[in-house]
Amino acid sequence: xxxxxxxxxxxxxxxxxxxxxxxxxxxxxxxxxxxxxxxxxxxxxxxxxxxxxxxxxxxxxxxxxxxxxxxxxxxxxxxxxxxxxxxxxxxxxxxxxxxxxxxxxxxxxxxxxxxxxxxxxxxxxxxxxxxxxxxxxxxxxxxxxxxxxxxxxxxxxxxxxxxxxxxxxxxxxxxxxxxxxxxxxxxxxxxxxxxxxxxxxxxxxxxxxxxxxxxxxxxxxxxxxxxxxxxxxxxxxxxxxxxxxxxxxxxxxxxxxxxxxxxxxxx
Ligand SMILES: NC(=O)c1ccc[n+]([C@@H]2O[C@H](COP(=O)([O-])OP(=O)(O)OC[C@H]3O[C@@H](n4cnc5c(N)ncnc54)[C@H](OP(=O)(O)O)[C@@H]3O)[C@@H](O)[C@H]2O)c1
Numbered sequence: 001x002x003x004x005x006x007x008x009x010x011x012x013x014x015x016x017x018x019x020x021x022x023x024x025x026x027x028x029x030x031x032x033x034x035x036x037x038x039x040x041x042x043x044x045x046x047x048x049x050x051x052x053x054x055x056x057x058x059x060x061x062x063x064x065x066x067x068x069x070x071x072x073x074x075x076x077x078x079x080x081x082x083x084x085x086x087x088x089x090x091x092x093x094x095x096x097x098x099x100x101x102x103x104x105x106x107x108x109x110x111x112x113x114x115x116x117x118x119x120x121x122x123x124x125x126x127x128x129x130x131x132x133x134x135x136x137x138x139x140x141x142x143x144x145x146x147x148x149x150x151x152x153x154x155x156x157x158x159x160x161x162x163x164x165x166x167x168x169x170x171x172x173x174x175x176x177x178x179x180x181x182x183x184x185x186x187x188x189x190x191x192x193x194x195x196x197x198x199x200x201x202x203x204x205x206x207x208x209x210x211x212x213x214x215x216x217x218x219x220x221x222x223x224x225x226x227x228x229x230x231x232x233x234x235x236x237x238x239x240x241x242x243x244x245x246x247x248x249x250x251x252x253x254x255x256x257x258x259x260x261x262x263x264x265x266x267x
Pocket of ligand 1: 006007008009010011012029030031032051064065066067069070072073090091092093126127128129130131132
């Protein structure tokens with residue numbers, strides 16, 4: 001497939017590299033422009049393009065930018081995304097990072113808001129795994145303890161395409177139903193960044209409590225700050241010291257009263 005990835009951050013660049021390695025024809029675009037992402041594009045073995053060109057002649061676009069920047073992107077892409085193109089979005093709303101959005105404050109599901117901005121169906125995926133696990137924990141289909149990711153969307157045809165891309169990236173894919181229910185894997189729910197297998201993910205989504213999500217986000221953010229800048233630097237570097245991934249996963253497990261992850265050898 002032809003895939004345009006928008007956002008060359010820790011999630012976008014990793015997805016671009018994985019999709020390319022799986023045999024897709026991938027382009028990568030970022031607000032910084034082609035020149036400044038050329039080295040990243042070389043690393044990912046994809047072609048760097050400008051954001052205004054990324055939707056040209058593609059089957060799928062993957063939007064991996066901060067939640068609060070979605071309206072700007074929608075303006076940039078206006079009239080440029082053909083109706084048949086599947087839009088995947090990886091965002092999570094973070095109150096400490098993103099400007100207040102009244103609809104979200106009033107309880108709108110994060111991805112439903114994103115869908116409203118685009119004015120057409122989107123698929124939420126790759127949003128419930130940390131950048132570190134996305135980078136190092138992919139396994140071939142059928143591997144023991146393969147991590148599962150939730151895929152939500154209102155249009156089944158688009159969702160099927162994305163379920164396949166999750167598998168290509170090295171993870172089991174769960175059809176998690178409609179976008180309206182995707183709050184169950186929103187930031188700091190038990191299904192978020194806790195690296196669960198498929199049966200565990202199904203249980204975790206079922207156990208989610210919408211009322212507690214915001215408090216848990218504050219708790220997680222304060223725990224990350226306690227660790228200090230080093231934590232964020234390591235996440236951005238893409239170079240994870242031994243034990244870092246387990247530790248990062250266990251912080252989120254802890255706030256959800258899930259057992260610590262059993263250490264498995266990284267492939
Ligand atoms: N990090 C995680 O572990 C994780 C896990 C799951 C989901 N997510 C979600 O996935 C999204 C991406 O996360 P990330 O950690 O990869 O973010 P990131 O490292 O901050 O990267 C975001 C990238 O998007 C670019 N960007 C911002 N606005 C843009 C626009 N209007 N058009 C094109 N590019 C734009 C940024 O460019 P500039 O640098 O020039 O601003 C940056 O390169 C976020 O919504 C995040 O919440 C993250």
